[in-house]
Amino acid sequence: GASVDETIEHGLCTLEYRIRQKDGHYVNLEDHRRLVRDPSGGRVEIAGVMTDITERQRLQAEVRLRDQRLNAFFSGAAVGMALLDKDLRFVQINDTLAEMNGVPQKDHLGRTVSEILPDIAPTVEPLINRILTTGDTIPAFTLSGETARDPGVKRHWIESLFAIEGLDGRPDGVGAIVVEITERKRMEESLRLSEERF
Numbered sequence: 001g002a003s004v005d006e007t008i009e010h011g012l013c014t015l016e017y018r019i020r021q022k023d024g025h026y027v028n029l030e031d032h033r034r035l036v037r038d039p040s041g042g043r044v045e046i047a048g049v050m051t052d053i054t055e056r057q058r059l060q061a062e063v064r065l066r067d068q069r070l071n072a073f074f075s076g077a078a079v080g081m082a083l084l085d086k087d088l089r090f091v092q093i094n095d096t097l098a099e100m101n102g103v104p105q106k107d108h109l110g111r112t113v114s115e116i117l118p119d120i121a122p123t124v125e126p127l128i129n130r131i132l133t134t135g136d137t138i139p140a141f142t143l144s145g146e147t148a149r150d151p152g153v154k155r156h157w158i159e160s161l162f163a164i165e166g167l168d169g170r171p172d173g174v175g176a177i178v179v180e181i182t183e184r185k186r187m188e189e190s191l192r193l194s195e196e197r198f
Contacts, residue, residue, distance in 0.1 A: 074094050087112070090113075097178055100178065116148075137161070
């Protein structure tokens with residue numbers, strides 16, 4: 001058939017089959033074929049190894065589904081979310097946080113905190129470096145500063161930072177969850193001032 005012709009022409013090929021077993025279940029097989037020539041130059045044979053890849057494909061499908069769910073959660077969150085690598089560069093950021101920062105989502109990627117948030121970086125970068133060293137979590141601290149969204153306007157956030165482990169179990173990045181509280185702070189300040197008048 002075509003697979004034999006392909007093997008003869010190119011020396012090797014990989015095929016996938018779906019086979020129904022006697023009990024009615026299907027298995028997926030991967031067939032690696034290789035051309036083997038007789039050293040004397042006579043006969044040509046095709047050698048093959050067949051591997052059951054059903055479980056591998058099931059796990060790959062589960063990983064794809066998990067990634068789709070995480071991405072949907074990440075991008076749809078009403079709070080700001082970002083992932084930073086160990087060089088403090090943005091690896092992933094949702095639209096909510098990109099909008100808070102006043103910089104398009106795609107323009108964050110590969111750039112450092114100090115490049116995107118120069119006014120806030122001196123406060124945040126030491127905390128991120130501490131997490132990368134210790135693996136600590138820093139929950140719910142208040143942060144204030146300016147962003148490109150409103151230059152010259154002081155804004156306020158509650159931010160939580162946590163370690164992202166690499167394959168070796170050590171911190172390989174940092175996750176950030178950010179909630180803006182600028183409007184709440186303005187209302188509190190306005191209420192305080194009005195109480196002082198009376």
